[in-house]
Amino acid sequence: MSSEPRFDELIHAPTRLSLVSLLAATDWADFRFLRDSLEMSDSALSKQLTTLEEAGYAEIRKAFIGKRSRTSVKLSPRGHEAFAGHVAALQQIVARSGLAVLPDQV
Amino acid sequence: MSSEPRFDELIHAPTRLSLVSLLAATDWADFRFLRDSLEMSDSALSKQLTTLEEAGYAEIRKAFIGKRSRTSVKLSPRGHEAFAGHVAALQQIVARSGLAVLPDQV
DNA sequence: AGCCTCACTTTCCCAGTAGGCAAGTGCTTT
DNA sequence: AAAGCACTTGCCTACTGGGAAAGTGAGGCT
Numbered sequence: 001m002s003s004e005p006r007f008d009e010l011i012h013a014p015t016r017l018s019l020v021s022l023l024a025a026t027d028w029a030d031f032r033f034l035r036d037s038l039e040m041s042d043s044a045l046s047k048q049l050t051t052l053e054e055a056g057y058a059e060i061r062k063a064f065i066g067k068r069s070r071t072s073v074k075l076s077p078r079g080h081e082a083f084a085g086h087v088a089a090l091q092q093i094v095a096r097s098g099l100a101v102l103p104d105q106v
Numbered sequence: 107m108s109s110e111p112r113f114d115e116l117i118h119a120p121t122r123l124s125l126v127s128l129l130a131a132t133d134w135a136d137f138r139f140l141r142d143s144l145e146m147s148d149s150a151l152s153k154q155l156t157t158l159e160e161a162g163y164a165e166i167r168k169a170f171i172g173k174r175s176r177t178s179v180k181l182s183p184r185g186h187e188a189f190a191g192h193v194a195a196l197q198q199i200v201a202r203s204g205l206a207v208l209p210d211q212v
Numbered sequence: 213a214g215c216c217t218c219a220c221t222t223t224c225c226c227a228g229t230a231g232g233c234a235a236g237t238g239c240t241t242t
Numbered sequence: 243a244a245a246g247c248a249c250t251t252g253c254c255t256a257c258t259g260g261g262a263a264a265g266t267g268a269g270g271c272t
Binding site: 013014015040041043044047048064067068069 | 259
């Protein structure tokens with residue numbers, strides 16, 4: 001299920017690439033988990049999540065676990081699409097270097 | 107010969123990633139070839155090449171082909187190292203998602 | 213009620229970046 | 243002498259990401 005290559009500037013930015021990649025691997029991931037895994041500040045993460053949400057790449061859910069609020073996020077289908085497309089674009093770029101032969105999930 | 111993963115911000119920037127990747131595939135590449143392949147302006151390319159040179163990632167050679175000057179560039183060993191390291195870092199990041207940038211080294 | 217904490221969010225600010233455009237450089241050609 | 247080629251440099255503007263700190267809303271404590 002390889003997507004069409006489509007370089008996505010929004011996803012490419014270093015922190016977002018890590019973030020999206022992590023989200024792609026999980027279902028709902030919660031704020032603290034992401035913040036700690038990526039070692040970023042609350043504000044930086046919050047802003048990036050908002051960015052992803054506004055792009056339609058992520059869904060943000062605020063739920064109450066017990067009495068404390070917890071924010072969780074997951075990639076939307078569009079987010080998954082975009083990520084896969086971006087990775088395909090990276091493959092294509094890198095392939096030019098001879099470093100990699102395109103895998104194409106043979 | 108896979109390098110140690112080492113995310114390189116300098117290489118990561120979109121245009122430079124394409125540029126370095128292209129350089130990694132060639133030996134000496136000339137200015138016009140790069141400019142046309144990457145569809146960038148003279149000034150943008152010139153600046154990026156200077157950036158790569160200052161980082162020690164590229165060598166710039168000005169030669170005279172006939173009577174006209176030609177500028178060519180090639181990745182230095184350090185540049186190759188950094189690029190390979192960066193690709194490995196991307197691979198590592200993306201691997202978390204279950205996708206792959208590189209085919210082998212599963 | 214008033215104050216504190218938790219879990220983020222938002223605002224303000226700033227440094228860094230990339231690229232367009234225009235002018236400059238060095239050499240050659242007419 | 244003027245124009246052209248092959249870049250290079252300077253100027254400027256738009257945009258970005260992150261730190262610091264104040265703000266928000268719900269729950270707890272006394």
